[in-house]
Amino acid sequence: MSRIAYFGPQGTFTEQAARRLASGEELIPAETIPAALAAVRSGAAGAACVPIENSVEGAVTATLDSLSEAEPLVAVAEVLLPVHFSVLTRPGTTEIRTVASHPHALAQVRHWVEANLPGAHPVATSSTAAAAVAVAEGEFDAAVTAPVAVEHYPLEVRATEVADVRDAKTRFLLVRAPGELPEPTGADRTSIVAAATNRTGALAELLTELAVRGINLTKLDARPTRNNFGEYRFFIDFEGHVAEPRIGDALAALRRRCRNVRFLGSHPRADNGTTEIEPGAANEDFTDAIDWVQSVRKGAQA
Numbered sequence: 644m645s646r647i648a649y650f651g652p653q654g655t656f657t658e659q660a661a662r663r664l665a666s667g668e669e670l671i672p673a674e675t676i677p678a679a680l681a682a683v684r685s686g687a688a689g690a691a692c693v694p695i696e697n698s699v700e701g702a703v704t705a706t707l708d709s710l711s712e713a714e715p716l717v718a719v720a721e722v723l724l725p726v727h728f729s730v731l732t733r734p735g736t737t738e739i740r741t742v743a744s745h746p747h748a749l750a751q752v753r754h755w756v757e758a759n760l761p762g763a764h765p766v767a768t769s770s771t772a773a774a775a776v777a778v779a780e781g782e783f784d785a786a787v788t789a790p791v792a793v794e795h796y797p798l799e800v801r802a803t804e805v806a807d808v809r810d811a812k813t814r815f816l817l818v819r820a821p822g823e824l825p826e827p828t829g830a831d832r833t834s835i836v837a838a839a840t841n842r843t844g845a846l847a848e849l850l851t852e853l854a855v856r857g858i859n860l861t862k863l864d865a866r867p868t869r870n871n872f873g874e875y876r877f878f879i880d881f882e883g884h885v886a887e888p889r890i891g892d893a894l895a896a897l898r899r900r901c902r903n904v905r906f907l908g909s910h911p912r913a914d915n916g917t918t919e920i921e922p923g924a925a926n927e928d929f930t931d932a933i934d935w936v937q938s939v940r941k942g943a944q945a
């Protein structure tokens with residue numbers, strides 16, 4: 644049986660996501676997002692589960708950076724989880740001077756902390772569950788965690804359902820080494836990372852290649868290449884599956900236009916969104932057009 648590495652330790656939101664995405668595989672915690680992805684690259688795990696995007700805080704940059712570096716990996720599935728937090732302390736804690744958690748969690752409970760734990764200092768930890776470990780060990784006073792974390796660590800619940808923004812969600816990916824792709828479903832998402840050439844209009848040209856084919860973007864992030872100041876990679880998610888002629892045509896255009904394009908996967912969307920197709924931009928329109936050009940070349944149509 645294969646193994647799924649997840650951004651741990653036990654009790655993270657990512658572990659909950661990995662449980663939803665697993666089908667009998669053993670789950671193994673990794674301390675960081677790059678470590679979870681490295682486990683797949685080394686063959687220690689068959690897949691990894693990592694957070695990619697939060698409805699309040701935006702992109703999980705550690706995931707973007709790790710996916711664009713080293714050996715290519717592709718996302719084969721995703722899950723969307725509602726995110727609200729519990730606040731945990733050691734039993735008997737009376738004074739809370741430090742509140743620890745993952746930066747994305749701290750950013751989502753800032754107002755609650757100000758109102759309910761005035762004067763408490765936020766402290767960033769590698770994950771929400773790492774904060775629970777640190778609180779259990781006496782390093783900090785309170786941890787902002789996933790509700791399930793209390794089942795793993797000797798802490799008590801101070802507050803539940805904590806969130807400054809109602810209905811916050813995080814999207815998680817299941818990532819594998821390149822291989823067989825999931826079948827298209829009609830409601831899919833494709834992800835790429837592209838290094839556009841550094842000249843006027845380069846990003847606009849990339850986006851235009853998608854727009855003129857009626858392809859709807861679902862996410863756009865820029866990350867520095869880290870090599871030259873001012874040089875960026877663009878992470879672009881859009882509706883559709885690489886197996887579709889219209890998406891294949893767009894990817895081929897991006898490949899022509901960019902210094903570098905890396906395919907990061909095509910898989911079913913977790914939000915069950917429908918894909919709107921503009922007139923003239925359906926898959927049959929693309930195949931009919933290619934067939935017509937072929938017939939022109941053969942002299943069948945003048």
Ligand SMILES: O=C(O)C(=O)Cc1ccccc1
Nearest residue numbers: 655656657745747748770771
């Ligand atoms: O630290 C965790 O539990 C994670 O899985 C990352 C995270 C942090 C905050 C919100 C959603 C996911």
